[in-house]
Amino acid sequence: MNVVTTSAAEITLEDPVVKHMRADVSRLHVGETVGGALAALRQSPRPAARIVYFYVVDEQDRLKGVIPAKSLLLSPPEARVDDIMLRQVIAIPAAATVLDACEFFVLHRFLAFPVVDADRRLLGAIDVELYTDELHDLGGGEPPGDELFQLIGVHLARARQRDPIGALRTRFPWLLCNIAGGVAAAVLCGFFHDHSFRDRLPEFAALALFIPVVLALAESVGIQSLSLAEQVLRGESPSWPLIVRKLRIELMVGVLLGGAAGLLVGLAALAWLGQLRLALSVLEGIVAGVTVAAVLGTIVPNVLHRFKLDPRVASGPIALALTDVITLVCYFSAAKWMLN
Numbered sequence: 001m002n003v004v005t006t007s008a009a010e011i012t013l014e015d016p017v018v019k020h021m022r023a024d025v026s027r028l029h030v031g032e033t034v035g036g037a038l039a040a041l042r043q044s045p046r047p048a049a050r051i052v053y054f055y056v057v058d059e060q061d062r063l064k065g066v067i068p069a070k071s072l073l074l075s076p077p078e079a080r081v082d083d084i085m086l087r088q089v090i091a092i093p094a095a096a097t098v099l100d101a102c103e104f105f106v107l108h109r110f111l112a113f114p115v116v117d118a119d120r121r122l123l124g125a126i127d128v129e130l131y132t133d134e135l136h137d138l139g140g141g142e143p144p145g146d147e148l149f150q151l152i153g154v155h156l157a158r159a160r161q162r163d164p165i166g167a168l169r170t171r172f173p174w175l176l177c178n179i180a181g182g183v184a185a186a187v188l189c190g191f192f193h194d195h196s197f198r199d200r201l202p203e204f205a206a207l208a209l210f211i212p213v214v215l216a217l218a219e220s221v222g223i224q225s226l227s228l229a230e231q232v233l234r235g236e237s238p239s240w241p242l243i244v245r246k247l248r249i250e251l252m253v254g255v256l257l258g259g260a261a262g263l264l265v266g267l268a269a270l271a272w273l274g275q276l277r278l279a280l281s282v283l284e285g286i287v288a289g290v291t292v293a294a295v296l297g298t299i300v301p302n303v304l305h306r307f308k309l310d311p312r313v314a315s316g317p318i319a320l321a322l323t324d325v326i327t328l329v330c331y332f333s334a335a336k337w338m339l340n
Contacts, residue, residue, distance in 0.1 A: 181321025225297025254294030
């Protein structure tokens, strides 16, 4: 078998781990003796790579155990492989990513891990020496940046957080943003009803019909921008000029997305209710809301990252709460201007 290799420029944390594993792992078979295993290994030497563990498989190549090299060499030749092997083997699934494999090394501190498929068949192994060399080249020859280890720390903290009370303390404070945003949205609806549409109940009722779609579009774009921003944060630590450049791009994207979506919904409103000014209000509200959502979805995770906060936990509640409030303000303000 050949060693699976890739150039440093190609590796990313989202790569499948099978793309970077070694396929030339040393296999021993259940039932054979230590002497027979050593003789077989001498007849088929492996490439010049550090052999740390020998993996024990059955006739179907399914992983059954692991034997450290020292244990195999010090065991008597007549001993059976399945008597000296460790049966509890921590293996990396073939569907895992490079980031997942990195977490395995941090969590379990082994020098190598076998890679198995869904049927527990042995596919290869990830060696820590080879693996750290690849990670070293993630930044073009520089050591892995703080953002990589911060991301690993976030994943490990979640994996270890099995206490419901601890999860409540970590996650509930950020949900207060959603609660505050929902209450603020309700207050805004009441405010505009009392001060701008008090004597125009039919128009306000028609506007209220489109509030769900206006907010849904804004929130969807906000989530898209959040996801894209968080993916980029895995590979770089943003500077303020970089954040500003991203905002300019996302602002243009938001205007285009808002214009396309607003035009469709506005035409639907016009065809349904036959009121041009109402349709224009919906169009303007969607354009403004989607644009604001795109900008917030980009800036919030970047700013949180700059201040050493976890953007994956905090970005969504903060950005979506602000998006709802600002979108409603834009929507009702545009409607007030168009209908007066």
